[in-house]
Amino acid sequence: xKRLTLAAALMLLCLTAAAETRWTIDSTTNTxxxxxxxxAPHKDHIEMSGLKAAIVYYWSIDEEGRYGCEYHHIFPLxxxxxxxxxxxxxxxxxxxxxxxxxxxxxxxxxxxVKVELDGTxxxxxxxxxxxxxxxxxxxxxxxxxxxxxxxxxVSDKPVKLDVPDYKYTWESDPARGVxxxxxxxxxxVFGGETILEPGDTRFFFLVMQAYxxxxxxxxxxxxxxxxxxxxxxxxxxxxxxxxxxxxxDTPDEVINTEFRYAKLRAxxxxxxxxxxxxxxxxxxxxxAALWCNDQCEYVNPFFPFTGYxxxxxxxxxxxKQYSRFMNDAYEPIPSSIIAExxxxxxxxxxxxxxxxxxxxxxxxxxxxxxxxxAVDLWPLIExxxxxxxxxxxxxxxxxxxxxxxxxxxxxxxxxLCTSTLYYDALISASYLAKELGLGRKVSKSYTRxxxxxxxxxxxxxxxxxxxYDTYRYYExxxxxRSWICMPLVVGIFDRADATMEALFESPLYTGxxxxxxxxxxxxxxxxTLYAFRGAYFAGKGDYITPKVSAYSHRRLLEDHVPYPIExxxxxxxxxxxxxxxxxxxxxxxxxxxxxxxxxxxxxxxxSFPEEWEGITLRKVRAFGGDFxxxxxxxxxxxxxxxxxxxxxxxxxxxxxxxxxxxVKL
Numbered sequence: 030x031k032r033l034t035l036a037a038a039l040m041l042l043c044l045t046a047a048a049e050t051r052w053t054i055d056s057t058t059n060t061x062x063x064x065x066x067x068x069a070p071h072k073d074h075i076e077m078s079g080l081k082a083a084i085v086y087y088w089s090i091d092e093e094g095r096y097g098c099e100y101h102h103i104f105p106l107x108x109x110x111x112x113x114x115x116x117x118x119x120x121x122x123x124x125x126x127x128x129x130x131x132x133x134x135x136x137x138x139x140x141x142v143k144v145e146l147d148g149t150x151x152x153x154x155x156x157x158x159x160x161x162x163x164x165x166x167x168x169x170x171x172x173x174x175x176x177x178x179x180x181x182x183v184s185d186k187p188v189k190l191d192v193p194d195y196k197y198t199w200e201s202d203p204a205r206g207v208x209x210x211x212x213x214x215x216x217x218v219f220g221g222e223t224i225l226e227p228g229d230t231r232f233f234f235l236v237m238q239a240y241x242x243x244x245x246x247x248x249x250x251x252x253x254x255x256x257x258x259x260x261x262x263x264x265x266x267x268x269x270x271x272x273x274x275x276x277x278d279t280p281d282e283v284i285n286t287e288f289r290y291a292k293l294r295a296x297x298x299x300x301x302x303x304x305x306x307x308x309x310x311x312x313x314x315x316x317a318a319l320w321c322n323d324q325c326e327y328v329n330p331f332f333p334f335t336g337y338x339x340x341x342x343x344x345x346x347x348x349k350q351y352s353r354f355m356n357d358a359y360e361p362i363p364s365s366i367i368a369e370x371x372x373x374x375x376x377x378x379x380x381x382x383x384x385x386x387x388x389x390x391x392x393x394x395x396x397x398x399x400x401x402x403a404v405d406l407w408p409l410i411e412x413x414x415x416x417x418x419x420x421x422x423x424x425x426x427x428x429x430x431x432x433x434x435x436x437x438x439x440x441x442x443x444x445l446c447t448s449t450l451y452y453d454a455l456i457s458a459s460y461l462a463k464e465l466g467l468g469r470k471v472s473k474s475y476t477r478x479x480x481x482x483x484x485x486x487x488x489x490x491x492x493x494x495x496x497y498d499t500y501r502y503y504e505x506x507x508x509x510r511s512w513i514c515m516p517l518v519v520g521i522f523d524r525a526d527a528t529m530e531a532l533f534e535s536p537l538y539t540g541x542x543x544x545x546x547x548x549x550x551x552x553x554x555x556x557t558l559y560a561f562r563g564a565y566f567a568g569k570g571d572y573i574t575p576k577v578s579a580y581s582h583r584r585l586l587e588d589h590v591p592y593p594i595e596x597x598x599x600x601x602x603x604x605x606x607x608x609x610x611x612x613x614x615x616x617x618x619x620x621x622x623x624x625x626x627x628x629x630x631x632x633x634x635x636s637f638p639e640e641w642e643g644i645t646l647r648k649v650r651a652f653g654g655d656f657x658x659x660x661x662x663x664x665x666x667x668x669x670x671x672x673x674x675x676x677x678x679x680x681x682x683x684x685x686x687x688x689x690x691x692v693k694l
Contacts, residue, residue: 051590065152080300082239103316104120107206140155161178173250176235181230214238283578291593292335295331310323383413391410395652429442440503464628489504494513498524514556543560562619567636632691
């Protein structure tokens, strides 16, 4: 592996140097900025979300340096017919307020100067002695999206500025709405004429909102009453709140910054539905709904680390929604709960959904360290584990119709992903049962089942695939698959070296990450993110860090920024939000090797490059605490200091690299 580490580092240094870096990190604000003129032409898209509205900005800079934007609005709570997974009110437009402005009777020919992403989309333009700043973002709480404009006179002469009054409404077909017709409403506020003296700034804004026509008097926001400084501050405060908790500090500035942005995307996309808070994957497709993979498995176990109460509550609400579908006949739970909880989608059959749910819910309960939460969710965990047990095949691994890719690629009758998730869930359940005082018999039963399953995974899935002594993904599989990373993620390291080589030294690994299957062109970030995490958990920090750094650079500073994506070619590389949660878990559960065991305790197994002096994770809010973790190399050991931020008391742990140790808060 050392030889491979050196080769990998050299290769990735070349790839990073060859890649086109469009963005830079502003160290004073920890945001990313693009020089517009130096990067024209360019186009990209970014999604932002609030509790009642989401928007995807398809923005561009043309050959002449002019900025343009197409706005794709999503209003998840305005349900349409059919009221299915995609049954929300959308509205797309290209309204260009800057093109309506006149300076001394003429429309300025604005050219873009810079673009900045700071939780908003901020664009600075210039023309004929004027500087125009646009700030785009959704409301954090209302069914509205805002665009703020600041025009500054940077010349030495007064300018007569004319901002016209602008109002526009559009009504949807009442036959298409669950509650009749919906209205898309535009209004420009603080328009009119003014003399702008040198150095003066004029402020105005565009309100874009939607509401039910029949409820217009109650639901429409009067733009004249909106406190825009407060709305703007609320959006920036959300980014700041998330930035100021669970802070990753490594010697790699790109990784640290991408972690910061990923926290925002993972956490902002939560919809306040009648069925509770529902984390939304997004991507102009998935809102006011829940999935066993995106929410139960991927992002819910991340939220306790952040201390973000809305995220923690959304995870609880999600698991409670799934609790409704437990049944005495042990029929499968639905893959997705849709339409604010009014319906389900189960079009792919059983995707291993019970294993996904048990895996996520059991970790979430241990991380929350809240006895009542665990008592509330234990019946769901117990039911899902029993469902998996009842669906073991003759060889002792779990049967399912598909995996989370829903049949896009062959997955057999029993796939590696489902069985490994079930294995990890059994271990977590054994810890949780003990914590809840359910008796040694219950805890030991889950431990025994986990040991039996691990043996079955070995016997059923271990195979030589494409020359690597790794795992087959299903019976009959003879082509490398990206999800062979899953044993590493759950702590099965029997074939760690060969699996690492199969994942990262074969053509399965590309500049974009892992292909889903060797020989194909399709990649999904989720399996790459899991593989990175598994590599760290297997103690391969030296080897995997250059790849994680290159991936982070690609997603943060190159063509399509600033978040992990869903897939390609499917979905136009959408910024689905749960993938950002998986990115953050590379470090919490991979690099730091945090594994929940009881409410106020966890194990750790740090893994980071030898040339790094140390790594820090500050303001960790899981396990009922608020604490910092600092890991440093001292001789042949890693010294870990855990500091309670409330009392200032610190505990120190010493362990050899690759050796797990227990932390008690």
